[in-house]
Amino acid sequence: MxxxxxxxxxxxxxxxxxxxxxxxxxxxxxxxxxxxxxxxxxxxxxxxxxxxxxxxxxxxxxxxxxxxxxxxxxxxxxxxxxxxxxxxxxxxxxxxxxxxxxxxxxxxxxxxxxxxxxxxxxxxxxxxxxxxxxxxxxxxxIPQLLLIAARRAVAERQLPSSLIAPTGYLMPADSDGDPGCLFPLDSPEAYALQLVREPTSYDRAVQMLAPTGNEPGAVLRTLVLLGLLRLDARGPERDPSKITDDDWLRLELDRLLERCETASLYEILHVTRDATEAEIKASYHNLAMKYHPDRYRATEHGADLHAKAGKLFSWINEAHSTLSNAESRAAYDAELARRESRITAAIQARSSTDNEQEKIAAGLYRAGRVALAEGDYEKAVTHLKQCVWLRPEVAGYHHYLAVAQKENPRLYKEAEGHLLRAIELDSASIDSRLELGKLYLKVHLPRRAAAQFEEVLRWMPTHEEALNLLKSTK
Structure with a gap:
């Protein structure tokens, strides 16, 4: 061994x-x-x-x-x-x-x-x-199952700590050739991989992918889990001998500006919520000494660095102006508490709603399967349609809805759509491909049927039913 x-x-x-x-x-x-x-x-x-x-x-x-x-x-x-x-x-x-x-x-x-x-x-x-x-x-x-597992891990939040709230820079993987060829990526994943050809901040990558209409965060996390992209909190590596002080400062300002978008005024000013007036004043003084835009004149350091410093200092000024005044600080603390309370309530409400919908969908699914077994296809369609409406991300609900619909010639087109959706959600689903092939045989499309049966046999070469059905298409 x-x-x-x-x-x-x-x-x-x-x-x-x-x-x-x-x-x-x-x-x-x-x-x-x-x-x-x-x-x-x-x-x-x-x-x-x-x-x-x-x-x-x-x-x-x-x-x-x-x-x-x-x-x-x-x-x-x-x-x-x-x-x-x-x-x-x-x-x-x-x-x-x-x-x-x-x-x-x-x-x-x-x-x-x-x-x-x-x-x-x-x-x-x-x-x-x-x-x-x-x-x-x-x-x-193995690559197919790894891709399915990565998508599942992202959907169910089974993630390493670095991917729960990602920050830093995304970078292409260190590999020869096209790393995306290893996995059967879908269009959004392939597009994201092509987009990140050079070090890009995570937030910037999310913004660039937002117009596609997909969930950019989920797509990027999937690619990181598969090793196709790297997430580096330190930013792009460069030859230290060629990195100037201004280069380091640009990276630092970019990181701080990204943080300011979501940070509290206390975090921007680098103090705790129970900080004294003296601590707030001292922290503001230190930050002003370090980041005041007058220290980085455009003629000496470049217009972009001067602009970044100016933008950061406006955040610092706002934080100091609010927190150094007792009345405005009290009002801000009250608003911050309300905001955090709303976020907590929204998370709890969403979790409760999701759990409730999952239970309802599971009950309807069982009723639909019973109706399907009893040959009451109309009733099965009614129950399973509600399942799909409640939980459209579950491949099995689309599959069995299509199985019920294909018993009614008027619903053949809808059945095809749901089987294709089931395959999209679970691309290695043998049962959905088999049912889609049978549907194509019903509507006299033998070539399309053969393609589905061949795909089933690619996954399971000894599948007897697929072998027999494939012969019938010749």
Whole structure:
């Protein structure tokens, strides 16, 4: 058994190299008490495992509502008898191959999600086909699943501290060729990667991407998690021998001006909220000595540096003018307290609303699936449409709404739209591609149908139904 250990490369780098070299074996990632294992066969992800209870296959399947919670104990008992987790859940819960594959894929995405950004983790790669103890194999592209995991991590805020409230400069990754070719990026992600060709402040990048209509913060965080962009709080690195004092000052002024946009007057003046009048006066005096625009005349330091200093000093003056007067300071403190209270209330209200909508959507989804199973397609469409309206970001809601709609010829076009949306939200969804292919067969579009079945077989070459349906298109 060949073992390679690294302490200088994060798990993402390992996985991409294993994929590129089409290796077979197990990558073990350890951080704190957590141990994650990614099993790979010929460069494709076979399955993933973890010692965290929430990552266990049976708990994943319970959360997906593919098996009942009552199955947990029988599964544990069967595993004690020597069965693997996949064998145990299939026997205890009578789980079909399709549902098992969904569970294994969700488990893999969840585990990949947890290791992204773990730059301090210890990684070991054990090479050898004999190490893979499970017979099942997802056979999925590692870059594809990493992209899905990165998007999931951003959407669910499972982020390293540096990406929760990003500051600093975005820089292109240090790599040969086009790093974006590693991953099947969507249009907004590819555009953002092309946009950041040189060091750019994070806030500036968000502003440049805002007109696209997407969520620029989410797009940029995804690219950073995938290592396609670097986030550096210090700013762009340059040859120290060529950096002048004015260059350093420009970087410092840019950082302070960005901070002023969201900082309180106390933070701008570099004092605490309980600062005394003397402390406020002393801090103002020190800042004036350092940043007064008269110190940086345009004829000596350049018009841009003089303008930046002037803008910063106007913020400092405003802060001092307000906080040095007892009445204006009291009014500002009251307004600051109200603002913080409104923000807290808004966050709590949004969280409460999101949770409530999620519960309502889950109930409607269950009712829709029951109606679908009973053949009451009109009722199923009604329930599942409400699910999509409440939670449009859930691929499964679009999928089953389309399954119900394609039973009505008048709704074929809508069904196609929802299946395409489900695939957009979950690009590796075999079920949605299969249903879309069947829909195209119904409307006599065999070439389009064949393209969908071929895509299913690309992910799962032995998919019997897709093989048979593909033959029918010839």
């Amino acid at each position: 060949a073992e390679i250990e690294t302490s200088h490369r994060d798990p993402l780098g390992w996985l991409l190299e294993i994929s590129r070299k089409q290796q077979t074996g197990i990558l073990r990632v350890t951080f704190g008490p957590c141990i994650k294992q990614i099993s790979v066969r010929e460069g494709l992800l076979a399955y993933a495992e973890s010692n965290a209870q929430d990552d266990h296959l049976v708990h994943v399947l319970v959360r997906m509502k593919l098996i009942p919670r009552s199955a947990i104990r029988p599964v544990a008992s069967l595993m004690k008898d020597g069965l693997t987790a996949d064998q145990a859940v299939c026997r205890a819960a009578n789980l079909g191959a399709s549902e098992l594959e969904k569970g294994l894929r969700e488990q893999a995405v969840r585990i990949l999600c947890s290791i992204l950004g773990q730059h301090e983790a210890r990684s070991h790669f054990y090479e050898g086909n004999h190490l893979l103890h499970k017979h099942v194999s997802l056979g999925e592209s």
